[in-house]
Amino acid sequence: MTVEATKETIIETSVADTWELHKPPSDLIFDDGEPLESNRHRIAMNVLIRSLQQAWRDRTDFYTGGNMFIYYSSAQARNRDFRGPDFFAVLDVDGIRERQGWVIWEEEGRYPDVIVELMSPSTAQVDTGIKKDIYQRTFRTRDYFVYDPFNPDSLQGWRLNSEFQYQQLTPNEQGWLWCETLNFWLGTWQGTIDRETAIWLRFYDTSGNLVLLPEEAAQQQAELAQQQAELAQQQAELAQQQAELAQQQAEAERLRTEAETRRAEAESQRAEAERLRAERLAARLRELGEDPNNF
Known part of the structure; x- marks a missing residue:
């Protein structure tokens, strides 16, 4: 969101008078009709918002948004001196409640804990100058980062x-910056998102794994399910092969046993035939008056 500010405004604005509970403005504007710098800036903003929401999908104690007004003082609201970070996150708040913007006096004085500004050549000086001063002195935002989606070497960050x-x-060594508040790294990643190929600013976890977008997580789960299905199919085929092998082995054992039985029977028959032959010979010798023991 394009905003204008002066150093005088920064100096005049102090932590004590950043919001006024006794007389909050009631005519706040939440849409100035100003578009983001480019379609790539819009995608880059949504990548950060949606990936953090995906990473913390089971949590309701944080709020993340972007390209929306942050009101922090009555003077700012009266002067229409709007400050809309491209990405911001606030921890330990009700993340379910709907908001048109972030109004400090409606949020118990809570300012963003993390801010990322997506720079362009026309905003870089403001993002690293006036805005950085406001985020440091007035917002006291713990982690602040800037990145130009058209310049992969532009990533900078500061910690309060x-x-x-x-x-x-x-x-x-990868060129990533540590965001202590979110417990994530911020680094670049090259790929295609929403049909645009670029080097995007992405979150990485402490193990160096890319923090996925919802559609990436769904694709990963689908691929994992496919792999599990293929593994189950392979295991079923292996089990079938093992069953067939076991059946073949059982059949081979049966045939071997039958062959052994037949050999034993044949040997028994040969032995019986030899016994009968010997008996007949002995009987014949006795008929002839010969002693069979002499033969």
Whole structure:
């Protein structure tokens, strides 16, 4: 969202007067009709929002949004000095309640805990200057990042230190920046989303795994289910093969047993025939007056 601000506004705005419970404005505007810089900026914003929602799909204690107004003081509201981060997340709040924008005095004074601005050449100076100062001094947003979706080398990030000053983050060997508040890395990923191929800003978990979009998670689950089905089919085929092999082995054992039985019977028959022959010979010798033991 395109916004204008001056350094005087920053200086005049302090933590004490950022919101006024006794006299909150009632004529807030939540749509200025200003589009995002490009379709790629729109996709990049939705990637961050939807992937965080997917990662924390079982949680209701956070809110994430983007390209929506954040009202933090009556003076800002009266001057129409709107500040709309492209992506922001607030923890430990009711994430189910519907909101047209983020109005600080309606949120018990809660400011965004994490902000990402998707820069362009026309907004880079504001995003790394005036806005960064406001997020540090007024919002006291713990983690702030900037990235130009058309420039893969543009990722920068800051962490609020104990003195409420932004300390620039050092990238890891992959070029990712650690977002301590969300417990995720922010890094680049090349691929096609919504029919546009680019190098997108994505979240990664502590193990380095890409935090998936809902459709990516569904595709992964479908592929896993397909793999499990194929594995089950392979296991069924293996079981069938094992059953057939066992049947073949049983048949072979039966045939071997039958052959052994036949051999034993044949041997028994030969032995019986030899016995009968010997008896006949002995009888004949006795008829002839000969002693069979002499033969």
